[in-house]
Amino acid sequence: MPCKLAAGNWKMNGLRADLEELRALIAAQPEPDCGVLICPPATLLAPMAAIADGSRLLLGGQDCHTGQSGAHTGDISAAMLADAGARHVILGHSERRADHGESSDLVAAKARAAHDAGLTAIICVGETEAERDAGRTLDVVLGQLRDSTPKAATAANTVIAYEPVWAIGTGRTPTLAQIAEVHDALRAAVPDAEISLLYGGSVKPGNAADIFALANVDGALVGGASLKAADFSAIIAALDAA
Numbered sequence: 021m022p023c024k025l026a027a028g029n030w031k032m033n034g035l036r037a038d039l040e041e042l043r044a045l046i047a048a049q050p051e052p053d054c055g056v057l058i059c060p061p062a063t064l065l066a067p068m069a070a071i072a073d074g075s076r077l078l079l080g081g082q083d084c085h086t087g088q089s090g091a092h093t094g095d096i097s098a099a100m101l102a103d104a105g106a107r108h109v110i111l112g113h114s115e116r117r118a119d120h121g122e123s124s125d126l127v128a129a130k131a132r133a134a135h136d137a138g139l140t141a142i143i144c145v146g147e148t149e150a151e152r153d154a155g156r157t158l159d160v161v162l163g164q165l166r167d168s169t170p171k172a173a174t175a176a177n178t179v180i181a182y183e184p185v186w187a188i189g190t191g192r193t194p195t196l197a198q199i200a201e202v203h204d205a206l207r208a209a210v211p212d213a214e215i216s217l218l219y220g221g222s223v224k225p226g227n228a229a230d231i232f233a234l235a236n237v238d239g240a241l242v243g244g245a246s247l248k249a250a251d252f253s254a255i256i257a258a259l260d261a262a
């Protein structure tokens with residue numbers, strides 16, 4: 021059975037003052053049944069690792085380079101993330117595909133680097149609104165899955181996150197039937213049937229339970245609602261109850 025995971029992506033948000041939210045989250049959810057992961061900006065990984073020491077909270081990065089070291093100014097490697105306390109890394113988020121022109125081939129190379137460093141790669145896929153309107157959702161999502169996922173991916177080293185681009189940060193979510201259609205197709209296509217499938221895109225305390233009730237949704241990749249301990253804690257509780 022795939023592992024349940026509530027993953028928070030802080031994106032380019034968070035200063036040291038915001039570490040209080042992490043302390044509050046650990047206090048609110050000391051013994052979650054599901055995996056709980058926070059992916060902060062790289063600047064907060066080490067202080068978060070110190071706070072999370074002895075708790076069940078997992079930490080992750082938001083991107084990594086394809087190499088483990090070298091002359092790549094401004095980049096960060098999977099080995100560095102692991103050294104700072106990360107167990108996971110988000111790869112191929114639509115914001116990186118759009119802002120940095122990342123291709124699925126590059127995402128696959130980054131995923132191999134993550135695996136080599138012992139990290140679990142959270143590989144993101146998702147269609148734009150124009151692609152959905154053109155009836156291309158499954159073609160786009162399954163194509164990204166095929167091209168972004170290393171052949172050696174297993175449930176032990178890979179998680180897939182379905183994030184419709186038009187639902188990210190907009191307050192709009194697909195219908196439950198639309199989420200189910202994509203997740204059912206992903207389940208049939210992943211190289212290991214035990215790989216966890218996360219939904220992401222405007223997940224909030226108010227809609228989490230309905231999304232988590234879907235058969236092939238094993239958790240969520242949460243942006244805005246992961247920044248506040250109270251909201252993310254409610255989403256974790258909904259996943260534990262599903």
Ligand SMILES: O=C[C@H](O)COP(=O)(O)O
Pocket residue numbers: 029113183187188189190191220221222223241242243244245
């Ligand atoms: O990585 C998280 C997703 O992009 C979702 O962000 P959101 O929950 O703010 O819509």
